[in-house]
Amino acid sequence: MIKLLHLSDIHMGSGFSHGRINPETGLNSRLEDFVETLGRCIDRALSEPVDLVLFGGDAFPDATPPPYVQEAFANQFRRLADAQIPTVLLVGNHDQHSQGQGGASLCIYRTLGVPGFVVGDRLDTHVVQTRKGPVQVITLPWLTRSTLLTRPAAEGLSMTEVNQWLGDRLRLALEGEIRRLDADIPTVLLAHAMVDTASYGAERFLAVGKGFTVPISLLARPCFDYVALGHVHRHQVLCDQPPIVYPGSIERVDFSEEKEDKGFVLVELERERTTFEFCPLPVRRFCTIEVDVSEADDPQAELLQALSHDRIQDAVVRLIYHLRSSQLDQIDSTALQAALTAAHSVTIRPELISQLTRSRLPELGLGNQLDPLEALRTYLTNRDDLRDIATDILEAAQGLVSVEGHAWLNLPNSVGASEPTQEQAIESQNTQLRLL
Ligand SMILES: [Mn+2]
Structure with a gap:
């Protein structure tokens, strides 16, 4: 039996807007949280001790993290x-990197020749020697269209056909690796992918699109003794035999993960008899308090009442309250801040309820020609919870609208009017995927 620790989606260096500067260290407190939590995972790997550690991808928010991160x-x-x-x-x-080859932020470990470290930046099989014997690890990093798709091959295909095509290519490539496996050695598939049966938080903006998903049938194969996944931040088990597991992110990256447990997975790997256990991590709480005080005689008192519970202690708190414009002078925001001093960090967002035509984004005005990018930018400035990925979303959107002949993207009259070309389809799915 070989013991392994499987963790994923560390995203170290993200979520700074939910932190504050620690005056003693000069560091953002969320970086310190992430480091402490990663430290707990490593502590456990050492104290067990495990024979092998598998990291499922997404070390940092992007490929060029600052040196201190x-x-x-x-x-x-x-x-x-x-x-x-x-x-x-x-x-x-x-x-x-969005351009060029490979995972720059992790390849340094291979370049430095760190003993015992393997970097999985392509589909490949590694025989890893552990204290308890060899393990075969097939690495399947995040796939971009250039990995699997050449332009002539995809010409004239619809979005559905492109997905089908990508799936077939992946199936073939994986089959090649499987045929070279030694049947007597325990085998792990380590993949950063969106699997078709995975579920996301309902509010997850990024799951709205239909990206390239890997069919679970490709992974649920008896030749694998454990399938270690990364990418989806919510812990879930997709299959028991063989175990196919997302450990989820180790820390809450944003408010969409408010209600999720965070942790890693300990695995006892054995040919056809693998067992595993999810190990929760004590991470900082996120807490949304949403109140409608628009009918209240004393909205301030009602707000203070809503803030008087102990879930805010040391938590990343956001207060969203709905009120009428006539109530604005009844609100004392200094007192609200004071009532939230126990929180780790606070965002307060008043939302006006309009009695007339409700304009969700008053900045846009009425009757203006809506530039999609401008509209998106305005939307994003109103969404604190998307702030971490706002730049990504904007970049992706720019990529989308700059695609030649993008009539299908123009708002509002041509939505869904025509089937996107294969080029747009691929661009769009990559964009959706890159965001998660
Ligand atoms: Mn990912």
Whole structure:
């Protein structure tokens, strides 16, 4: 039996807007949270000790993290190298350069030749030697269209056909790896992917689109003794035999993860008899308090009442309250701030209820020609919870509207009027995927 620790989606260096500067260290408190939590995972790997650590991808928010963030990450993983615990680092979509090859932020570990470290930036099979014997690890990093698709091959295909085509290519490529496996050695598939049966938080903006998803039938194969996934931030088990598991992110990256448990997975790997256990991590709470005080005689008192519970202690808090414009002078925001001093960080968002035509984004005005990008920008400035990915979303949107002949994207009259070309379809699905 081989013990392994499977963690994923560290995203170290993200969510700074939910933190504050620690005056003693000069660091953002959310970076300190992420480092502490990653430290707990590594502590457990050392104390067990496990024979192998698998990281499922998305180390940082992007492929070029600042050196102090990279160093904080490396300081933790270095402890595994020191303890001679082999480690596989898989490249996720956030680790890849949008142009060029490979996962720049993780490939440095291969370049430096860190003993026992393997970087999975392509579909490949690695035989990893552990204290308890060899393990075969197939690495399947995040796939971009250029990995699987050449332009002539996809010409004239609809979006559905492109997805089908990508699935077939992946099936073939994976089959090639499977045929080379040694049937006597335990085998893990380590993949950063969106699996078709995975579920997301209902509010997850990014799950709205239909991206390229990997069919679970491709993964649920008896040749695998464990399928270690990364990408989806919510922990879930997609299959029991073989176990196909998303450990989820180790920390809450944004408010969409408010209600999710965070943790990692400990696995006892054995041919056809693998068992595993989700290990929750004590991470900082996120807490949304949403109140409608528009009918209240004393809206301030009602708000203060809503704030008087202990869930806000040390939590990342957002207060959203709905009121009428005539009530504005009844609100004392200094007193609201004061009532929230126990929180770790606070965002307060008053939302006016209009008695007439309700304009969701008054900044846009009425009867104006709506530029989609301008509209999106305005929307994003109103969505604190999307702030971390706002730049990504805008970039992706710019990419979309700059596609030649983008009539199907023009708002409002041509929505859904025509089937997108294959080029647009691929562009769009990559965009949707890159965002998660
Ligand atoms: Mn990802």
